[in-house]
Amino acid sequence: MANALELREKRAKTWDAAKAFLDGKQGTDGKLSAEDAAVYEKMEADVVALGKEIERLDRQNAIDAELAKNLRDPVVHKPGAADEKPKAGRSSDEYKKAFWDVMRNKPDIHGFLQIGSDPDGGYLAPDEFERQLIQALDEENIFRSFARVIRTSSGERKIPVASQSVAAAWVEEGQPIPETNAKFSQVTLSAFKMGALIKTSTELLNDSAFDIQAFLAADFAKAFANLEEDAFINGDGDGKPTGILHDTEGAPTGVTAASATGISADEIISLLYSLKAPYRRRAVFILNDATVAILRKLKDNNGQYLWQPALTAGTPDMIIGRPVYTCTFMPVVAAEAKTVMFGDFSYYWIADRETRTFQRLNELFAATGLVGFIGTQRVDGKLILPEAVKVLQHPVGGNGK
Numbered sequence: 001m002a003n004a005l006e007l008r009e010k011r012a013k014t015w016d017a018a019k020a021f022l023d024g025k026q027g028t029d030g031k032l033s034a035e036d037a038a039v040y041e042k043m044e045a046d047v048v049a050l051g052k053e054i055e056r057l058d059r060q061n062a063i064d065a066e067l068a069k070n071l072r073d074p075v076v077h078k079p080g081a082a083d084e085k086p087k088a089g090r091s092s093d094e095y096k097k098a099f100w101d102v103m104r105n106k107p108d109i110h111g112f113l114q115i116g117s118d119p120d121g122g123y124l125a126p127d128e129f130e131r132q133l134i135q136a137l138d139e140e141n142i143f144r145s146f147a148r149v150i151r152t153s154s155g156e157r158k159i160p161v162a163s164q165s166v167a168a169a170w171v172e173e174g175q176p177i178p179e180t181n182a183k184f185s186q187v188t189l190s191a192f193k194m195g196a197l198i199k200t201s202t203e204l205l206n207d208s209a210f211d212i213q214a215f216l217a218a219d220f221a222k223a224f225a226n227l228e229e230d231a232f233i234n235g236d237g238d239g240k241p242t243g244i245l246h247d248t249e250g251a252p253t254g255v256t257a258a259s260a261t262g263i264s265a266d267e268i269i270s271l272l273y274s275l276k277a278p279y280r281r282r283a284v285f286i287l288n289d290a291t292v293a294i295l296r297k298l299k300d301n302n303g304q305y306l307w308q309p310a311l312t313a314g315t316p317d318m319i320i321g322r323p324v325y326t327c328t329f330m331p332v333v334a335a336e337a338k339t340v341m342f343g344d345f346s347y348y349w350i351a352d353r354e355t356r357t358f359q360r361l362n363e364l365f366a367a368t369g370l371v372g373f374i375g376t377q378r379v380d381g382k383l384i385l386p387e388a389v390k391v392l393q394h395p396v397g398g399n400g401k
Contacts, residue, residue, distance in 0.1 A: 004057040008311050011050040015309050018043035022297065044296060047309065048289075051317075058313055141225040142325055143232045146284065146345035147381065149352060150189075157189040157351050189351035191378035192240050196223040197361075199370045216358065220375040230329045232348065232381050241381035244348055245331075245338045245391065250383055254342070254390025260335035260397055263291070265298040265306055267392060271342050272320060274390045279344040284316075284323040286341045288330040295319060335396055343389025353378035 018040060025036040032040060150157065169178050198219050205212065228241065235243035244250050254274030255267050275283055287295075296307045300320070308318045316323040322342070331337040361372035383389060 004054050004061065004313055007050055007054050007057065008309075008313075011047055011054065011309050012311055014043060014050065015047050018047060019305055044293065047296075051309070061313075141229045142286075142327055143229050143345070143348075144350060147232070147348040147350050148346050149350045152189070152191070152351050152353060156191070158186055187349075187382055187384055189349060189380045189382060191351065191353050192380055193376055193378050194224060194227050194240075195374060195376040196220055196227075198223075198373045198375070199365055200373070202369055202371055205371055216373060216375070220356075224375075224377055228379055228381075229327065232350070233327065233329045234331075235381075237382075241350075241379065242383070244341060244345075244383050244389060246383075249386075251341065251343065251386055251389035251391050253338075253393045255392045257392060257394045260394045261333060263294055263298070263333065263339070263392065265300055268295065268298065268306060268340070269300065269320060271340060271390060271392050272322065275343055276387065279388045280322075282344045282346065283342055284325060284345065285319050286325050286327055286330060286345070287339060288328065288332050289326045290332045291330070291339050292324065292326055294333065295324075333394065335394055338391045338393045340392040341389060342391075345389065347385040347388035348381060348383050350379065350381040 021036075021043060022032075022040055025032055025040070171177050196219075198216070200215070231240040231243060233243045234245055235241045236246065237243075237249065242249050255271045257263055257267050272280070272283075292307070296305070298306045300306060306320050307324070310317050316325060318324060330341070331339055333339050357376045359374045361374065365372050
């Protein structure tokens with residue numbers, strides 16, 4: 001089986017062949033015949049398929065490396081030496097055991113879960129599981145890896161933002177220094193609630209080999225990640241986070257495309273330079289897979305393709321020298337759609353409430369031999385500094401060029 005490096009080299013060669021084919025077959029009008037278009041699309045599909053296989057191998061290698069870690073720490077103190085403080089609250093071993101016993105329908109006879117009971121029903125997740133779920137969320141949600149994530153124990157978090165800085169001026173000898181005042185605004189992050197219900201069989205839960213902790217972490221993480229990532233991009237702020245594409249509180253338009261059905265190389269280059277230079281240092285592109293397929297065919301004025309595949313592990317593909325990431329929740333090319341985001345997404349802040357709550361439902365699905373689990377999470381997100389991100393938007397109608 002080929003390793004990831006070999007696949008990256010193969011992907012790069014396949015892409016070079018696709019570019020050479022496109023260069024040789026395009027007519028003076030830049031179009032391909034139906035037969036040549038089919039051949040090129042097959043070559044491009046091979047590039048995409050190799051990219052997905054590389055991602056799978058990278059994940060596999062990461063898991064292998066994690067499992068290969070030494071799980072036994074060397075004994076450096078006297079056995080039984082009490083040099084660590086006992087864990088308390090939701091970090092304690094007693095709470096963790098009681099929590100998972102209740103998830104398996106074993107009563108908490110000692111009442112350890114009283115410290116983590118939730119007024120809406122259910123119990124707060126143990127600290128260790130909380131961290132595991134946050135990890136899973138980061139893996140499922142690309143937006144969290146770029147945004148700034150803060151934890152809060154209250155319902156709201158008020159964030160001061162400097163909307164105008166103090167300005168300096170040249171001053172003649174003996175003349176007064178002109179006054180300028182910094183201006184500040186305030187952004188409030190709330191705590192919107194999202195929930196998911198997962199069902200599994202009682203037989204599976206009664207199997208001691210079944211890892212209920214991993215099951216709940218993976219399934220709830222995927223459900224939460226899909227819902228919140230859609231909101232982080234497209235949310236209207238009504239009962240959910242305010243998305244970065246929001247018309248009034250999101251990122252401003254950096255470039256308006258000439259066509260409602262296409263994108264030109266000049267427009268992508270203009271989008272890059274519409275962003276202030278300080279933000280470009282950490283800026284990335286985020287767009288839909290279907291939009292990437294359009295950008296793969298674009299060249300700059302020197303005849304160089306804008307898109308370049310990654311050649312080393314852990315590095316993304318690039319568009320005009322900046323990393324590009326795909327997200328299924330980004331709009332596809334269409335009239336009025338905002339299809340490409342470019343910016344420093346650390347200025348999008350995500351506020352997580354400290355705890356997530358889980359509850360087991362024994363009776364609701366008992367007739368079908370199933371047990372339900374409800375998970376809830378509170379989160380909000382907003383673009384704190386809109387000028388840090390710019391978008392490319394398509395016009396109401398176009399000539400389809």
